[in-house]
Amino acid sequence: QITLKESGPTLVKPTQTLTLTCTFSGFSLSTTAVGVGWIRQPPGKALEWLALIYWDDDKRYSPSLKSRLTVTKDTSKNQVVLTMTNMHPVDTATYYCAHHSYISGWYHFDYWGQGPLVTVSS
Amino acid sequence: EIMLTQSPGTLSLSPGERATLSCRASQSVSSTYLAWYQQKPGQAPRLLIYGASNRATGIPDRFSGSGSGTDFTLTISRLEPEDFAVYYCQQYDSSPLWTFGQGTKVEIK
Numbered sequence: 001q002i003t004l005k006e007s008g009p010t011l012v013k014p015t016q017t018l019t020l021t022c023t024f025s026g027f028s029l030s031t032t033a034v035g036v037g038w039i040r041q042p043p044g045k046a047l048e049w050l051a052l053i054y055w056d057d058d059k060r061y062s063p064s065l066k067s068r069l070t071v072t073k074d075t076s077k078n079q080v081v082l083t084m085t086n087m088h089p090v091d092t093a094t095y096y097c098a099h100h101s102y103i104s105g106w107y108h109f110d111y112w113g114q115g116p117l118v119t120v121s122s
Numbered sequence: 123e124i125m126l127t128q129s130p131g132t133l134s135l136s137p138g139e140r141a142t143l144s145c146r147a148s149q150s151v152s153s154t155y156l157a158w159y160q161q162k163p164g165q166a167p168r169l170l171i172y173g174a175s176n177r178a179t180g181i182p183d184r185f186s187g188s189g190s191g192t193d194f195t196l197t198i199s200r201l202e203p204e205d206f207a208v209y210y211c212q213q214y215d216s217s218p219l220w221t222f223g224q225g226t227k228v229e230i231k
Contacts, residue, residue: 037220047159047167047210049220060219096166106173107214108157112166 002026004036004097004113011119012087018118022080022097026111029055029075033103036080038071040093041115048093052100053080087120094118124149124215126223134231141198143226145211150191155214158187158196161225162207170209171196198228206230 008020022036029036037052051071052060061069070083080097094117098109125148135141145156153174159167169178171187174194184199198205211223 039220039222046224047212047222049222052219062219105154106157107155107220108169108172108212109167109220110169110172110178112168114166 002099002111004099004111006095006097006113006116008095008116009118010116011121013122014088014120016087018082018084018087018091020082020095020097020116020118022082022113024078024080024097024099027099029053029073029078029080031055033101035100035102036073037098037100037109038082039096039098039109039112040091041096042090042093043117045093050084050095051082089120092118092120124151124213124221126211126213126221128209128211128223128226130226131224132227132229134229135201136231137201137203139201141196141201141205141228143196143198143209143228145189145194145196145223147192147194147213151194151213151215153190153194156187156189156194157212159210159212160205160207161210167210201228203230 004024035052035054038050051069053071068085073080094115096115097113099111127146129144156174158171161167175187186197188195208225208227210225
């Protein structure tokens with residue numbers, strides 16, 4: 001059974017750096033074709049993909065946010081960490097991590113964490 | 123960058139009725155890379171359909187996906203009370219990799 005859970009601050013101040021950790025179970029990030037992605041959702045708005053890290057440490061970022069994002073993994077701890085610098089109030093959103101595998105040629109997210117709402121406010 | 127436009131924005135229907143949701147891409151999308159999600163208030167999205175027409179594990183057969191090229195459709199054959207939610211389509215492409223539509227809300231009439 002695959003599960004993911006995000007942890008981190010629920011309130012950050014403008015210009016601060018957000019660090020979120022995704023702790024997962026039921027799969028290994030050392031398995032070929034497996035990845036963990038980050039997706040966010042501002043209150044009442046649509047989903048936005050942010051970043052993804054693959055089993056081989058290949059990293060992909062949304063072009064519009066690439067300069068502010070870093071994603072890393074700790075395979076031994078079954079964790080993926082997302083950092084986003086220079087937070088603004090418009091970055092207020094629920095941040096989800098999700099499991100992805102392209103082993104069968106599909107490119108979707110099949111398991112999601114519950115996602116914390118991160119509020120950016122002074 | 124491929125944009126996904128979902129219509130209608132809101133669909134007002136009664137339980138038992140058929141729901142037809144549209145997702146239109148600004149450029150041709152491989153069917154392999156088109157997925158649909160359901161999201162209920164306060165919950166994470168749930169994968170419904172992948173590869174445009176394949177139901178995810180545990181998804182009832184009243185949900186079906188179809189389409190190709192730039193036009194894709196999610197159909198709910200007979201709405202159950204638990205189906206009233208927001209639905210998102212998603213595609214994968216070279217850049218910016220994954221994008222989502224703006225969502226269609228299916229509400230009780």
